[in-house]
Amino acid sequence: MCRVLTKRQAKMLFGDQRLNLTEPHVMGVINVTPDSFSDGGSLFASQSLCLDAAMERARAMVAEGASFLDIGGESTRPGADRVSVQQELDRVIPVIEAIRASLNVVVSVDTSTPEVMIAAGKAGAGLINDVRALGREGALQAAAGTQLPVCLMHMQGDPKTMQDNPVYDSVVEDVSLYFDERIKQCNHMGIPTERILIDPGFGFGKTLVHNLQLLNHLNLLINKGLPVLVGMSRKSMIGDVLNKPVDKRLHGGLAVSVMAYERGARIVRAHDVAPTVDALRMAHAVMMSD
Ligand code: 8Y4
Numbered sequence: 001m002c003r004v005l006t007k008r009q010a011k012m013l014f015g016d017q018r019l020n021l022t023e024p025h026v027m028g029v030i031n032v033t034p035d036s037f038s039d040g041g042s043l044f045a046s047q048s049l050c051l052d053a054a055m056e057r058a059r060a061m062v063a064e065g066a067s068f069l070d071i072g073g074e075s076t077r078p079g080a081d082r083v084s085v086q087q088e089l090d091r092v093i094p095v096i097e098a099i100r101a102s103l104n105v106v107v108s109v110d111t112s113t114p115e116v117m118i119a120a121g122k123a124g125a126g127l128i129n130d131v132r133a134l135g136r137e138g139a140l141q142a143a144a145g146t147q148l149p150v151c152l153m154h155m156q157g158d159p160k161t162m163q164d165n166p167v168y169d170s171v172v173e174d175v176s177l178y179f180d181e182r183i184k185q186c187n188h189m190g191i192p193t194e195r196i197l198i199d200p201g202f203g204f205g206k207t208l209v210h211n212l213q214l215l216n217h218l219n220l221l222i223n224k225g226l227p228v229l230v231g232m233s234r235k236s237m238i239g240d241v242l243n244k245p246v247d248k249r250l251h252g253g254l255a256v257s258v259m260a261y262e263r264g265a266r267i268v269r270a271h272d273v274a275p276t277v278d279a280l281r282m283a284h285a286v287m288m289s290d
Pocket of ligand 1: 072076110129130131151153199201202229230231232233234235236246269
């Protein structure tokens with residue numbers, strides 16, 4: 001059998017929940033940003049967070065088989081409004097608390113803000129998901145203090161300008177070397193490798209070709225022996241190949257999610273939980289046979 005994670009790495013503790021990472025897991029996306037373009041801000045009523053709507057979506061995603069729910073209060077969309085720390089806390093913390101009070105799921109907090117990481121940890125989050133890979137001032141220390149696992153995502157540049165002509169020598173090699181550096185920094189600041197997941201960051205400072213190469217050669221990141229998370233759901237890499245708008249990208253997203261799983265990714269971040277769970281369960285059944 002070809003293992004992508006050692007036996008010790010196969011089980012990972014997310015707060016108080018232990019997950020078996022030899023099996024595929026789906027992370028459902030719950031945006032609590034009024035400018036979110038994936039849900040048209042439907043979780044909001046006049047700028048103020050509608051907790052009931054967020055909880056309804058959370059319950060549905062858990063029923064559909066999500067292992068994680070990713071709660072984000074700061075949009076990374078180019079040109080999105082900057083939110084204050086207090087605003088991000090106000091959006092995200094009540095949702096984390098409500099999910100923890102009523103649902104059996106790992107709460108992932110999608111944040112780059114040290115204060116939010118700390119508050120989310122206290123509210124019961126089980127994973128810190130940072131698209132800036134703990135790059136903000138104080139983020140490494142804050143994440144280390146929570147004792148939670150962290151997902152380090154690769155991004156070239158910043159959300160405002162990252163898609164203006166991104167260039168790499170070799171995108172796969174560059175991303176791989178970036179993680180080696182970040183993992184060293186994390187270890188130095190008290191985050192052990194056993195608590196780190198990595199994510200190539202599809203669409204974050206990458207052209208279509210960069211995204212396709214990263215997926216095709218995902219093995220090179222898998223080889224580091226750390227759990228790999230991927231997020232391609234509804235992204236432009238699907239839209240650009242299929243020439244379809246954001247609401248018609250599900251089937252393309254399922255195809256690339258299965259490809260990522262087959263190459264060794266174990267957590268798939270997705271908006272459409274039920275179909276993604278089915279696709280990965282089917283792929284898993286095939287891969288377990290011999
Ligand atoms: C339609 C809907 C088109 C959403 C694009 C998008 C990732 C992530 C995001 C990812 C990890 C997004 C927070 C971008 N993407 N975290 N976050 N990995 N770990 N765009 O790929 O969903 S937000």
